Amino acid sequence: MPEIRDAQVVVFDVLGTLVDEPGGLRAEIRAAAPAADDTAAGELLALWQRHVETEQARMARGERPYADSETVDREAAELVAARAGVTDPAAVDRLATATRRLPPWPDSAAGLDRIARHFPVAGLSNASGPALLHLAAHGGLRWHQALSGAAVRAYKPAPEVYRLAAQAAGCPPERVLMVAAHAWDLRAAQENGLRTAYVPRPVGDPPAATDAFDWHFDGLEGLVQALTAE
Incomplete structure (x- = not known):
């Protein structure tokens, strides 16, 4: 040894x-969608995580060309924003860079x-x-x-x-x-x-x-x- x-x-x-990572994403989601309670925030976090996992798996199988994490995070942020009813472009832009914080x-x-x-x-x-x-x-x-x-x-x-x-x-x-x-x-x-x-x-x-x-x-x-x- x-x-x-x-x-x-x-x-x-x-x-x-x-x-x-999950705690930080949850906090960023709550900031973008302050009306979301703990249950809703958890569901939105799960939506984000599923999208990232699904798209990374698709890339690994060759079903999607490689896209970097910030591209996939923006897709996840837009999905979360749409589900939460967030329409402010600045809020969506900030949410898309949540991994940086x-x-x-x-x-x-x-x-x-x-x-x-x-x-x-x-x-x-x-x-x-x-x-x-x-x-x-x-x-x-x-x-x-x-x-x-x-x-x-x-x-x-x-x-x-x-x-x-x-x-x-x-x-x-x-x-x-x-x-x-x-x-x-x-x-x-x-x-x-x-x-x-x-x-x-x-x-x-x-x-x-x-x-x-x-x-x-x-x-x-x-x-x-x-x-x-x-």
């Missing part, structure tokens, strides 16, 4: 692992900062490059490079996205540590030769009994300690 500090580069999933988890910024003092750190996301730029600025997230699946015109868990991370790291895949709160993400990273570390989040996808990731932590602090302890 390798030591976790044998990693040369640490790569983080972003949506869900470093930021609260997702709130980080309380420990994300400090944890990233501490790891980034010891390792090169990258974000690896299905979010577009512009979304990642604004998201990092909004949440105070420190990474040395933001890698978007848009660079290879694919969405995780497509193998091309994990190969992008290894290529950007400039080292063998087994020296790249992928950190995520989603078991599906870590499974794909593992299949493409990356080391894997699971960190739980309230909106994550927990490992199954059959998963054999390299490391499991109770929270981000455990990962930080393992990577930075002298």
Whole structure:
């Protein structure tokens, strides 16, 4: 079993692992449609999520040409606005960029900062490059490079996205540590030769009994300690 500090580069999933994607989207929906109660906001959030998942799956099957996350988010925002009766173009435009303003988890910024003092750190996301730029600025997230699946015109868990991370790291895949709160993400990273570390989040996808990731932590602090302890 390798030591976790044998990693040369640490790569983080972003949506869900470093930021609260559903919570942030729900807040943005409530801002765009203030008349929506909690039940209605939940239904609108589900509509958004279904659209994104459906369109990404269609692209993966070759049924739709690749479109980046901000294009798909705008489609989702327009669907949500139509369902909620929001007609103000400025409100729809702001909702379409909701991913740029997702709130980080309380420990994300400090944890990233501490790891980034010891390792090169990258974000690896299905979010577009512009979304990642604004998201990092909004949440105070420190990474040395933001890698978007848009660079290879694919969405995780497509193998091309994990190969992008290894290529950007400039080292063998087994020296790249992928950190995520989603078991599906870590499974794909593992299949493409990356080391894997699971960190739980309230909106994550927990490992199954059959998963054999390299490391499991109770929270981000455990990962930080393992990577930075002298």
